[in-house]
Amino acid sequence: MTGSVQNASDTSEVNAVRPIGVAVLGMGNVGAEVVRIITDNADDLRARVGAPVEIRGVAVRDLSRPRKIGQELLTDDPASLIARDDVDIVVELMGGIDPARALIRTALESGKSVVTANKALLAEYTGELASAAAEAKVDLYFEAAVAGAIPVIRPLMQSLAGDTVERVAGIVNGTTNFILSEMDETGADYADTLAEAGRLGYAEADPTADVEGYDAAAKAAILASIAFHSRVTAADVHREGISSVTAADLVAAKKFDCTIKLLSICERVRDVDGSQRVSARVYPALIPLTHPLATVNGAFNAVVVEAENAGRLMFYGQGAGGSPTASAVLGDMVMAARNRVHGGRGPLESTYASLPIAPIDDVFTRYYISMRVADRPGVLAQVAGEFTKRSVSIAAVRQEGAGDDARLIVVTHRAPDRAQSDCVAALEDMDAVIKVSSVLRLEGTDD
Numbered sequence: 001m002t003g004s005v006q007n008a009s010d011t012s013e014v015n016a017v018r019p020i021g022v023a024v025l026g027m028g029n030v031g032a033e034v035v036r037i038i039t040d041n042a043d044d045l046r047a048r049v050g051a052p053v054e055i056r057g058v059a060v061r062d063l064s065r066p067r068k069i070g071q072e073l074l075t076d077d078p079a080s081l082i083a084r085d086d087v088d089i090v091v092e093l094m095g096g097i098d099p100a101r102a103l104i105r106t107a108l109e110s111g112k113s114v115v116t117a118n119k120a121l122l123a124e125y126t127g128e129l130a131s132a133a134a135e136a137k138v139d140l141y142f143e144a145a146v147a148g149a150i151p152v153i154r155p156l157m158q159s160l161a162g163d164t165v166e167r168v169a170g171i172v173n174g175t176t177n178f179i180l181s182e183m184d185e186t187g188a189d190y191a192d193t194l195a196e197a198g199r200l201g202y203a204e205a206d207p208t209a210d211v212e213g214y215d216a217a218a219k220a221a222i223l224a225s226i227a228f229h230s231r232v233t234a235a236d237v238h239r240e241g242i243s244s245v246t247a248a249d250l251v252a253a254k255k256f257d258c259t260i261k262l263l264s265i266c267e268r269v270r271d272v273d274g275s276q277r278v279s280a281r282v283y284p285a286l287i288p289l290t291h292p293l294a295t296v297n298g299a300f301n302a303v304v305v306e307a308e309n310a311g312r313l314m315f316y317g318q319g320a321g322g323s324p325t326a327s328a329v330l331g332d333m334v335m336a337a338r339n340r341v342h343g344g345r346g347p348l349e350s351t352y353a354s355l356p357i358a359p360i361d362d363v364f365t366r367y368y369i370s371m372r373v374a375d376r377p378g379v380l381a382q383v384a385g386e387f388t389k390r391s392v393s394i395a396a397v398r399q400e401g402a403g404d405d406a407r408l409i410v411v412t413h414r415a416p417d418r419a420q421s422d423c424v425a426a427l428e429d430m431d432a433v434i435k436v437s438s439v440l441r442l443e444g445t446d447d
């Protein structure tokens with residue numbers, strides 16, 4: 001056998017190396033799996049890192065709850081745990097902004113490397129935390145924060161570091177994808193499916209973050225920051241959730257050979273004057289059934305990256321759940337541990353391009369609009385007139401039903417989102433339009 005990793009596990013050389021001490025903050029869906037894997041795979045981890053990896057403690061809220069770890073390792077005092085001299089790496093899996101933000105900052109400032117899956121925190125405070133990591137010359141890794149087990153952060157930060165990324169788009173929220181897939185395939189009820197996503201460990205502690213698109217927007221902010229070397233925060237991301245998507249929308253989408261997915265889209269916008277901006281947006285959209293993202297179901301995620309030289313790359317896998325997410329956390333933990341044993345550091349934050357944000361109004365989109373209309377001659381022409389006035393070209397019109405149930409479905413060509421939303425507002429004001437029942441964007445088409 002050759003290679004230092006193999007030799008390290010076989011000889012006493014490693015035994016002489018100081019162990020890497022790990023503090024785990026939070027023992028919920030992900031934290032419990034991280035603790036399990038570190039415990040079960042101790043020998044392999046030691047060989048891969050070049051030193052034993054030892055859990056120094058696990059911070060929990062409720063000390064009395066039975067856990068699959070020795071009671072002596074549990075604490076309800078995370079600040080004291082991370083302050084210990086024998087802690088080298090802090091793995092933050094509590095979620096939320098406070099106290100996670102302060103704990104991570106303190107850990108970094110006192111020279112500990114940090115691994116976190118906390119996208120809500122990163123989408124606001126990566127700048128602050130990355131500066132603290134850079135100052136202290138330690139690592140801040142967060143592969144698990146976007147698309148769970150799927151490697152997307154590292155490919156964007158490292159593998160594509162020499163390329164120019166044009167677009168990163170995909171399905172990055174497992175809970176909403178699970179809900180939409182179940183509603184589509186089995187006609188399952190929205191509320192039941194959301195509860196099931198919680199039981200399966202996919203949903204956030206507050207599932208509003210999932211269904212209203214906050215989680216997907218946080219991930220879009222993280223992806224856009226890395227892809228476009230610019231600081232993008234959650235507030236920069238246009239966000240719409242899935243709570244207004246109905247079973248009827250899914251049925252109607254099928255008639256257009258489409259399905260509905262909650263998409264996170266990060267795009268380099270190239271303006272006519274040669275300047276560049278970043279668009280980051282999250283919304284439920286129709287996509288053709290032939291599109292690769294249309295077959296991504298359940299809690300699976302997929303991210304499509306388009307880069308100038310690499311072309312199109314697709315990353316697919318389990319985007320949520322305890323063990324898949326723990327896999328990504330462990331990958332980061334091993335990297336951070338190796339760096340501490342052998343020297344070296346992960347990449348620093350890169351925001352040199354500082355591209356401004358393009359508001360949703362300026363972005364070119366396509367719309368799918370379903371409305372109940374008065375069943376009388378001339379209505380179609382009136383409706384079409386509102387689009388013509390705003391230079392929005394109609395790609396398809398379908399008329400369904402009759403009498404009180406007369407419906408028009410309009411699909412537009414690409415136009416500035418502002419012009420499209422103005423058309424919708426005008427339709428809502430028309431006497432002939434009884435109700436605009438559904439407005440969704442259409443993605444994944446060339447026109």
Ligand SMILES: NC(=O)C1=CN([C@@H]2O[C@H](COP(=O)(O)OP(=O)(O)OC[C@H]3O[C@@H](n4cnc5c(N)ncnc54)[C@H](O)[C@@H]3O)[C@@H](O)[C@H]2O)C=CC1
Pocket residue numbers: 025026027028029030031059060061062076078092093094095096099117118119120144145146148201202203204205319320321322325
């Ligand atoms: N569950 C998933 O599929 C994924 C979760 N994440 C992220 O990973 C993190 C953890 O997620 P889950 O394990 O699902 O959440 P969870 O809610 O199951 O676990 C969090 C645990 O941290 C504990 N905790 C919270 N505040 C604490 C405090 N101050 N001191 C001690 N313990 C505290 C809670 O009691 C809970 O047991 C979150 O940031 C989440 O957004 C990221 C990717 C996927």
Ligand SMILES: N[C@@H](CC=O)C(=O)O
Pocket residue numbers: 145147148172173174175176202203204210215319320321
């Ligand atoms: N709640 C999130 C968990 C993973 O990030 C999701 O459903 O994707």
Ligand code: NA
Pocket residue numbers: 143144145146147148149150151152153328
């Ligand atoms: Na990931």
